Amino acid sequence: MTFKLDALFNSPDKQYLDASDLSTLSQYVSSIPERMAVYRTLRDQEVAIMQPIADALQQQAGHAEPLVERSVRNGLMVLRYAAMAMLLDDDGFVADRLQGWLPEMVKAYETQVVDQQLFQLLYQQLGKVFSPAQLNLLKPSLEKAQNLMLNTRETVTLAGLL
Amino acid sequence: MVSVADLLVDGRLPGNYFAQDLYVRGSTELGLLENRRGDRLLAIPEPLLQAIYAGLEKETGQASGLVLYNCGRWWGKNFYARFCEELADYYKQPLANLSMAEFLQSLQQCWKTHGWGQIHLDIAYRDRGFLGVEIWHSPFTAAAPQGQKPSGDLERGILEIFFTQLTGRELRCVQTSCTAKGDDCNRFILGLEKRLAPVEGMVANGQAHQAIMQTLMQQG
Numbered sequence: 001m002t003f004k005l006d007a008l009f010n011s012p013d014k015q016y017l018d019a020s021d022l023s024t025l026s027q028y029v030s031s032i033p034e035r036m037a038v039y040r041t042l043r044d045q046e047v048a049i050m051q052p053i054a055d056a057l058q059q060q061a062g063h064a065e066p067l068v069e070r071s072v073r074n075g076l077m078v079l080r081y082a083a084m085a086m087l088l089d090d091d092g093f094v095a096d097r098l099q100g101w102l103p104e105m106v107k108a109y110e111t112q113v114v115d116q117q118l119f120q121l122l123y124q125q126l127g128k129v130f131s132p133a134q135l136n137l138l139k140p141s142l143e144k145a146q147n148l149m150l151n152t153r154e155t156v157t158l159a160g161l162l
Numbered sequence: 163m164v165s166v167a168d169l170l171v172d173g174r175l176p177g178n179y180f181a182q183d184l185y186v187r188g189s190t191e192l193g194l195l196e197n198r199r200g201d202r203l204l205a206i207p208e209p210l211l212q213a214i215y216a217g218l219e220k221e222t223g224q225a226s227g228l229v230l231y232n233c234g235r236w237w238g239k240n241f242y243a244r245f246c247e248e249l250a251d252y253y254k255q256p257l258a259n260l261s262m263a264e265f266l267q268s269l270q271q272c273w274k275t276h277g278w279g280q281i282h283l284d285i286a287y288r289d290r291g292f293l294g295v296e297i298w299h300s301p302f303t304a305a306a307p308q309g310q311k312p313s314g315d316l317e318r319g320i321l322e323i324f325f326t327q328l329t330g331r332e333l334r335c336v337q338t339s340c341t342a343k344g345d346d347c348n349r350f351i352l353g354l355e356k357r358l359a360p361v362e363g364m365v366a367n368g369q370a371h372q373a374i375m376q377t378l379m380q381q382g
Contacts (some may be wrong), residue, residue, distance in 0.1 A: 047166045054164045068164045076166070079177050100271055101178035106261035 025063060028089055031137075035087050038134050042083045045129060050076060053121040063114050071114040075122060078145040085141035094141045098148055106149050119146050177250045198374035199248060211305035219307065227315045234319020241320060242327045245272060251329040277301060290379060291357060295321055303341045310368060312340035314348045325352050336361045338371040345371070
């Protein structure tokens with residue numbers, strides 16, 4: 001359930017929804033076909049979108065294979081959660097599921113630099129696949145994930161422990 | 163070459179197994195709170211925790227710390243087995259194949275999602291054979307009676323047995339700071355018994371965590 005709509009559906013014990021609540025609802029409902037189209041493309045083209053990015057990171061940027069593998073894994077994960085968040089129109093979803101996980105993995109495997117480049121390549125790739133309007137549906141959650149991953153606060157690095 | 167298709171085993175991409183909104187669920191009709199595998203969870207009210215501390219203190223006096231420590235070891239032994247089983251099931255591979263980063267991050271998330279506070283590992287003393295553990299916002303020591311001695315015996319027991327089983331070496335655990343005596347969080351040191359022996363004396367003398375660690379490091 002999306003965050004905005006959650007608030008709407010939790011309010012019947014107070015009063016009927018007003019015109020602006022209903023317009024929020026109808027905006028979301030009318031955007032669903034477009035959201036589903038973007039979602040389907042991401043689902044079906046997952047490998048096709050990511051493989052050129054992996055190749056570029058390895059061949060052009062010259063990063064080591066294990067590092068590229070980790071980073072691509074991060075990218076795939078981000079894209080999957082961003083796709084779901086877009087479908088639900090809830091960027092909070094990305095933070096809820098990825099916080100406390102992805103940033104720690106980025107730190108543990110030290111993929112910050114590669115991840116940064118991966119995001120740039122990812123935006124380019126998505127620009128080829130989607131229209132600007134479709135891309136705008138995805139952008140909020142992608143940006144949220146990017147911030148989460150690349151502004152890691154100082155905690156414990158776990159790599160190589162014990 | 164990195165093949166993206168090969169990275170996706172069965173199309174799966176395991177992530178945060180213990181994410182709070184996924185892990186805790188329940189059937190309110192049946193009055194059950196469950197985890198995502200359907201194992202029952204139990205929520206404990208704070209007054210019950212306080213009552214356990216008070217009851218133990220009244221009935222067993224000085225031994226209450228020892229009782230809690232042993233309960234912690236019992237709990238920790240089962241917790242370790244269940245934790246490993248859940249992770250192995252989720253990752254669909256033996257636990258030995260899981261990277262340490264994923265294993266320990268899962269432990270942190272697991273701890274948090276169960277409401278036991280935030281656990282952090284401090285590996286600064288790794289080369290000297292010690293592992294530090296910090297637990298912030300512990301509900302256990304928050305309910306414990308205030309005093310001059312650390313009172314995280316339950317957690318001490320859990321950690322001791324957890325890391326003993328994880329490393330396959332008989333480790334001891336000593337608590338060096340505690341919220342019940344006014345410190346900012348609970349700190350524990352894990353290591354081999356003979357190397358940790360002096361720490362227990364220093365804790366008993368009321369030395370602070372930093373001072374204890376300094377002495378330990380100077381010993382070499």
